[in-house]
Amino acid sequence: MMNPGEYFIEGNIACAEAAMKAGVKFFGGYPITPASEIMNHLSDELPKVGGRFVQMEDEIASIASVIGSSWTGLKSMTATSGPGFSLMQENLGYAVMTETPCVIVNVQRAGPSTGQATKPGTGDVMQSRFGSQGDYEIIALSPNSAQEMFDQTVRAFNLAERYRTPVVMLADAGVGQMREKVTIPGEVEGEERKRPTSDEKEFFDTDDEDYVPPMPDFGDGYELLVTGSTHLGDGTRDTASFSAQDRLVRRLVAKIEENRTEIEDWEEHHVEGADLVVVSYGSMSRPAKGAVQKAREDGKDVGFFRPKTMWPSPEKRLKEIGKNSKVLLVELSLRGYRMEVERCVGSEDFYVHDRLNSLPTIEEVHQKIEEVLR
Amino acid sequence: MSEKIKIKIDREFCKGCGICIKYCPRDVLDESDDLNQYDNHFPEVVRSERCISCRRCELYCPDFAIEVKEEKE
Amino acid sequence: MINAEMIKEKYVRNHPSPFCPGCGGGMVLNAMSRAVEKSGLEKEDVAAVSGIGCAAWIPSPHWRVDTLHTTHGRAVAFASGIKIANRDLEVMVVSGDGDCAGIGGNHLLHGARNNIDLNVLMVNNGLYAMTGGQVAPTTEHGEETLTTPHGNPSSSFEAAEVVKAAGASHVARWTTYHMDELIEEVEKAINTEGFSFIEVLAQCPTRKGKKEGMDGLDMLEWYKNNTSKEKDRDKLYVGTLADIERPELTQEIYRQIEGFRGD
Amino acid sequence: MMKVRIGGWAGQGTVRAGTILGKALALEQDLHVVQQRSYSAAVRSGIAYSDVIVDKDELNELVIEVPDYLLVLYQDTLDEWWDIAERTEHLIVDTTRVTDFSGFEGEVHQVPAGRMAEKIGTSKAANVVLLGSLAGISDEIKLESLEKTIRVEFPEKYVDLNVEALKKGYERVKR
Numbered sequence A: 001m002m003n004p005g006e007y008f009i010e011g012n013i014a015c016a017e018a019a020m021k022a023g024v025k026f027f028g029g030y031p032i033t034p035a036s037e038i039m040n041h042l043s044d045e046l047p048k049v050g051g052r053f054v055q056m057e058d059e060i061a062s063i064a065s066v067i068g069s070s071w072t073g074l075k076s077m078t079a080t081s082g083p084g085f086s087l088m089q090e091n092l093g094y095a096v097m098t099e100t101p102c103v104i105v106n107v108q109r110a111g112p113s114t115g116q117a118t119k120p121g122t123g124d125v126m127q128s129r130f131g132s133q134g135d136y137e138i139i140a141l142s143p144n145s146a147q148e149m150f151d152q153t154v155r156a157f158n159l160a161e162r163y164r165t166p167v168v169m170l171a172d173a174g175v176g177q178m179r180e181k182v183t184i185p186g187e188v189e190g191e192e193r194k195r196p197t198s199d200e201k202e203f204f205d206t207d208d209e210d211y212v213p214p215m216p217d218f219g220d221g222y223e224l225l226v227t228g229s230t231h232l233g234d235g236t237r238d239t240a241s242f243s244a245q246d247r248l249v250r251r252l253v254a255k256i257e258e259n260r261t262e263i264e265d266w267e268e269h270h271v272e273g274a275d276l277v278v279v280s281y282g283s284m285s286r287p288a289k290g291a292v293q294k295a296r297e298d299g300k301d302v303g304f305f306r307p308k309t310m311w312p313s314p315e316k317r318l319k320e321i322g323k324n325s326k327v328l329l330v331e332l333s334l335r336g337y338r339m340e341v342e343r344c345v346g347s348e349d350f351y352v353h354d355r356l357n358s359l360p361t362i363e364e365v366h367q368k369i370e371e372v373l374r
Numbered sequence B: 001m002s003e004k005i006k007i008k009i010d011r012e013f014c015k016g017c018g019i020c021i022k023y024c025p026r027d028v029l030d031e032s033d034d035l036n037q038y039d040n041h042f043p044e045v046v047r048s049e050r051c052i053s054c055r056r057c058e059l060y061c062p063d064f065a066i067e068v069k070e071e072k073e
Numbered sequence C: 001m002i003n004a005e006m007i008k009e010k011y012v013r014n015h016p017s018p019f020c021p022g023c024g025g026g027m028v029l030n031a032m033s034r035a036v037e038k039s040g041l042e043k044e045d046v047a048a049v050s051g052i053g054c055a056a057w058i059p060s061p062h063w064r065v066d067t068l069h070t071t072h073g074r075a076v077a078f079a080s081g082i083k084i085a086n087r088d089l090e091v092m093v094v095s096g097d098g099d100c101a102g103i104g105g106n107h108l109l110h111g112a113r114n115n116i117d118l119n120v121l122m123v124n125n126g127l128y129a130m131t132g133g134q135v136a137p138t139t140e141h142g143e144e145t146l147t148t149p150h151g152n153p154s155s156s157f158e159a160a161e162v163v164k165a166a167g168a169s170h171v172a173r174w175t176t177y178h179m180d181e182l183i184e185e186v187e188k189a190i191n192t193e194g195f196s197f198i199e200v201l202a203q204c205p206t207r208k209g210k211k212e213g214m215d216g217l218d219m220l221e222w223y224k225n226n227t228s229k230e231k232d233r234d235k236l237y238v239g240t241l242a243d244i245e246r247p248e249l250t251q252e253i254y255r256q257i258e259g260f261r262g263d
Numbered sequence D: 001m002m003k004v005r006i007g008g009w010a011g012q013g014t015v016r017a018g019t020i021l022g023k024a025l026a027l028e029q030d031l032h033v034v035q036q037r038s039y040s041a042a043v044r045s046g047i048a049y050s051d052v053i054v055d056k057d058e059l060n061e062l063v064i065e066v067p068d069y070l071l072v073l074y075q076d077t078l079d080e081w082w083d084i085a086e087r088t089e090h091l092i093v094d095t096t097r098v099t100d101f102s103g104f105e106g107e108v109h110q111v112p113a114g115r116m117a118e119k120i121g122t123s124k125a126a127n128v129v130l131l132g133s134l135a136g137i138s139d140e141i142k143l144e145s146l147e148k149t150i151r152v153e154f155p156e157k158y159v160d161l162n163v164e165a166l167k168k169g170y171e172r173v174k175r
Helices: A011-021 A036-049 A059-070 A082-098 A125-130 A146-163 A173-177 A242-257 A282-297 A315-324 A338-345 A362-373 B019-023 B056-060 C004-011 C025-039 C075-085 C097-103 C105-114 C159-166 C179-191 C205-212 C216-226 C249-261 D014-028 D040-044 D075-080 D113-120 D123-137 D143-153 D156-174
Strands: A005-010 A024-029 A052-055 A075-080 A102-110 A116-120 A139-141 A166-172 A179-184 A225-227 A266-269 A276-280 A302-307 A309-311 A326-331 A350-354 B003-009 B029-031 B043-045 B066-072 C046-050 C066-069 C090-096 C118-124 C170-175 C196-201 C239-243 D002-009 D032-038 D047-055 D069-072 D090-094 D108-111
Touching: A005 A011, A005 D014, A011 A024, A011 A036, A011 A075, A011 A102, A011 A146, A011 A166, A011 A173, A011 A179, A024 A036, A024 A059, A024 C075, A036 A052, A036 A173, A036 C249, A052 C075, A052 C249, A059 A075, A059 A082, A059 A102, A059 C075, A059 C105, A075 A082, A075 A146, A082 A102, A082 A125, A082 A166, A102 A146, A102 A173, A116 A173, A125 A139, A125 A166, A125 A309, A125 A338, A139 A146, A146 A166, A146 A173, A146 A179, A166 A173, A166 A282, A173 A282, A179 D014, A276 A282, A276 A315, A276 A362, A282 A302, A282 A326, A282 A362, A302 A315, A315 A326, A315 A338, A326 A338, A326 A362, A338 A350, A350 A362, B003 B043, B019 B029, B019 B056, B019 C216, B056 B066, B056 C179, B066 C004, C004 C025, C025 C090, C025 C118, C025 C179, C046 C075, C066 C075, C075 C090, C075 C097, C075 C105, C075 C118, C075 C249, C090 C097, C097 C105, C097 C118, C097 C159, C105 C118, C105 C159, C118 C159, C118 C179, C159 C170, C159 C196, C159 C239, C170 C179, C179 C196, C179 C239, C205 C216, D002 D014, D002 D075, D002 D123, D014 D032, D014 D047, D014 D123, D014 D143, D047 D075, D069 D123, D090 D123, D108 D123, D108 D156, D113 D123, D113 D156, D123 D143, D123 D156, D143 D156
Parallel strands: A024 A052, A024 A075, A075 A102, A102 A166, A139 A166, A225 C066, A276 A302, A276 A326, A326 A350, C046 C066, C046 C090, C090 C118, C118 C196, C170 C196, D002 D069, D069 D090, D090 D108
Antiparallel strands: A005 A179, A102 A116, A139 A309, A179 D032, A266 A302, B003 B066, B029 B043, C170 C239, D002 D047, D032 D047
């Protein structure tokens, strides 16, 4: 683990270092471009801080091992890219249903299918939210620099522990593999999961205002019943009753939905009353922001908005923006975040600049801004 | 001091598979004429004096529905 | 003394189970519980992981230990995470033949290759029972099932032999007819540092027995008459297939971690 | 803003050179730096390259269309990049391997980096020789920051050799 200080490192390395700072003690993974650097680095470093590293036989096993580990009380993570993320979907849903804290880093690449392994893309935004079966909500974060690969990985662990839920880090090959200056702090703020305080027996239901039940570890003597099937508060499977399904699934959704103001995070500049607001995220948001700056230097009233949490989406803020300004979504895919942003801002005066395979120059986005303003 | 052996049959747990009856080496059990709530013919003790408390019935019952109890007199 | 009363009291919950009359599932539960009791393990040190299917319901919710009822086929992978994360836990995997050798076959192979210290009970009823009796990787060639109405065109998978070849420390096969031997074998598995795999032929009177005119008891008798503890050409061998010492994954991982601590 | 591309054949240390340059500018000169590598091209033609973009302020340009400085260690690479090379301000070539740049209209900085490195000890240090030359040509890139970075970046036994390579490259263009 790196000492506190400034480093010139890849985003993927920053992610791995952040995980260790946040207290990760288990990594189960499978190699895939462009995410492998995370596991390569942790295979070397994690054992040095007492963490367990294991390379599993596939991505399904990777996320399974991570969930198993989390139930013993360890902060646990995996890292992958599109094809592996697809394989993880069923067990991602399992983690949602069993309320298992864990972090899944998806360093997105160009798809569909094998696509272009070394090229960035953001086509997994919807999959990260809707890829597993059934009704659920999830937390997904979007970093746009090597530093944010660090900062948001820490936040991903904190949110996972705080809300007893899987958290997806939606990075992309751009931020994962670019080298930048990263400041590694001495300590990071760490969140620990809610533990049983007395002789509680209900670890899958709660009347707490945050909707988060306490979570004991395997080995604590609670004779836990953990199941991906619909269950009652004590974990007993109930695959038939209306009330069990209704109470559990509504709470799982509410756990994210009702806490969204605490979870939502974004960056914005000059949004208020702007003629045009450029919305962008991930590595693509860098040239988008540069283009906004350039337009402003030309005297244009253009604002910039970047969701740092993709899910829950900053819906309310996007709606306000859509009411007052034209919106231009700049993204590294054709369908990435488009439906959600379009839904939030309303379809009038909504424009898109999408690109595949590689990032644009600032000038390219700037031209699009001019075109929209014209 | 002699021991009195009592065989406790949980009629409502019993699914009437008959395994205990068959694997009792001493033919202590037989199928009842009565039915439980699931329409199963549970076993009943018909030759209690033959029981040697070997507990094969306990071992083979898939439903934990039969217990051999040794009570000291 | 180990008897039904104490086993039921200490290890079994939510009974009566939903298993069919004469099903072998409850017998496996009984055998596992007795083996744990005999081994002297504390219950809180035992974790049970299962996948999907009838066999997965044996531990969850019926075994009174920590249970993780997971997704179809992935029990060995989830269990590996538990074991690596906390090696003090004795991790049991209860998995049906379809779950374990079909959809979960790859995890089974690599669990054995890693020789990770898990105790896997593959409860083999020869078909997919919960979904209606479809053909499984363990179904015999020619056998009729719900999805092989004209006879199984495929051949069966000798899971125990494959797991042995993949490197598991401890491999055995028994049936629910062999309750005493099964309990002893599970206890042996618990005491083995490495991957233990026990194939337990267990009767499914509803999906398999019925079409052959057999109830649970008839099937137990069939196991009795068609298996042998000797290597007999006409009968299915029951007993230990492998008992070897090999490096175990969890210990190797901890050895490396401890190497750094010593620095 | 300054954009540097270092290109050559896979195995010539172009990514290493980019990392050293980026690190020196980011950590020693406290500038905003993004360094990216390309290896997809390596599958196709064996070309490997590293891009370094530098700015005093927040850096949002992540793509180099035309670099201000183009360092080339291999003839095929230059041939493939000819349309870029034509528009670059400073073309720096390792004349050990790059001999044909006759169509280039501007000034070509010619450094026999491979031969110079070989004289010092190993032709593998050609990338560092070129970095030295880059520092000699650019006012913004400080030789000392590169030297400092080399001292931490390389295993001890290669440090002196690489520092010498760096200085030789620098002196070559300063002369």
